[in-house]
Amino acid sequence: MKKKNNALLTGPYLIWTVAFIVIPLILIVYYGFTDENHRFTLDNLSRITDPVTLKALLLSLLLSALATAVCLIMAYPLAMILSRMKSGASAIITTIFIIPMWMNSLLRIFAWQTLLERNGVINQLLAFLHLPPQHLINTPAAIALGMIYDYLPFMLLPIYNSLTKLDWNVVNAAYDLGANGRQTFFRVIVPLTMPGIVSGITMVFVPALTTFVISDFLGGSKVLLIGNIIDQQFTQVGNWNAGSGLSLVLMVFILVSMAVMQHFDTDEEAAGSIL
């Protein structure tokens, strides 16, 4: 009786999963491997080798990797400081970092646009100081900046969580055994917070790789990321098959990168020696 009830409870989730995850995924796979006449083809996948698309993919990989690295370098020390602070003070600072996330993501990126554009706030400030205007908007750098700004909290929070769970006596033990600050950090603190680092990297890298909003606002039509190309296939060209095919290729890249990260997570020893 009880068992039956429990099985019933999973019903809504099962329906949700099938309706919104499994079926869409099957559809994408179906579109990705067929042409307009529903015949099997690999053409959609091989579109990735098209120079413009390939360039967009490489730029996406580069920018999201850069944004992830910068987020990691910025978030880790901050998380260290926060985790060592009194709980009241750290709660306030964490909240300050999270508040922007309560606003619409479009709005945040739009704010960067007004800051960076040719007659934007920054260039007006430069003009006021009689300095030459800078070409800021519609550059890969602007996109990377947007990614860093948008995704930093997603790097910060998991690392902060894993640091607060760290028993500080373990750090003291490392000092006690003769390790200096750097040795303690790389041999003890980093490996023990690897789960936080891995989820932080995943939560920044994956959305950054697939984004089209940030590149749309801050890259204009000048800088295309793979997300924009897929977006165009669906919304402008109307070629669902091509869009699905490219999505599948992108998915493979994400799966590979996640598998690599998972390897670091379970094999912390290896992670420790690489870092």
Add this chain to the structure above:
Amino acid sequence: MSNRLIDLQHITKSFDGQMVLDDLNLYIRENEFLTLLGPSGCGKTTTLRIIGGFEQPDSGKVIFDGKDITTLAPNKRQLNTVFQKYALFTHMNIADNIAFGLRIRKKSEDYIREKVKYALRLVNLEGFENRMPDSLSGGQQQRIAIARAIVNEPKVLLLDEPLGALDLKLRKDMQYELIRLKNELGITFVYVTHDQEEALTMSDTIVVMNQGYIQQIGTPEDIYNEPTNAFVADFIGDSNIVDATMVKDKLVEIFGTRFACVDTGFGSNKPVDVVIRPEDLELYALPDGVTADSPEYEKVADKARELNPGFLEGTVTDLIFKGVHYEMDVEANGYTWLVHSTKLFPVGSRVLMNLDPFNIQIMNKPESEDEQAVSSADL
């Protein structure tokens, strides 16, 4: 007498305006097993952390082997710590945990392998090299923490309540293990605990602390038999602490009855505290219905007087069997005396109570709250 290895001079430390250590002076000799004993918040762990370098004293000096190490970082000190909750590196296997300090000091892998093996043998965990810390029991993890510390051949091993998380049986076993280890290694142990039994079992020297002050320093026998104040007497084992008057040298009046004792120099007609250990009280059964003027009573009283001219009369009000002895409450002169005896006196039975003059421990009454926590400078 061996030389002073660690010398703590006028150490003062406060946290958030709260005084934790007040002008603490203490030296630790080479090869000694010294225990800092006291209730939580007495400053014992802070003292240990100052020796280990994890806390800086507000004022005062830490001298190690003749050198001032007050501001030296923990990783530069020739001592190692065993932490309360083991603090093992959970991302490394046992061999790597133990090898951590040796790798930092760039020892050869051959040397490390030998040392790890030696340390594991020392803590009776041979063959555990490739296990992960999480797969070990609490007692085993604590042994690994000790092994990880001692492979570095420290001159001093600091132990912060290392047995606190273990169950009673394991704790007893580990106490003997620690004594054995200390003897085999021939190094100094500084041990922190709130468990008086643990302190009595293992230590060469016990430092009893309360509220940031050292109350008494001495051998376990000294501390137990000659507590310097009521706090020590109360903290170390069970005891009866009663108000009394020192009539003159070697004579004390307790609840109106005069007892011979061995203490001198307290003056005459001076109020004092008297500490009497429960096992030192002898009980003599009064047969039922015997009154104070009957010859039967005198017979028992004569026997009681053999020990000490004075004696008390009371009634057993509570009885618990404790294995080795019976623990009894004896109501006499309005005070409930705690008595340990191997003989059974049923609840309700009337008894005479007496004790050997040697077992009456006289202490000065504290004159104020402050004096209750005797500063080490006075000792």
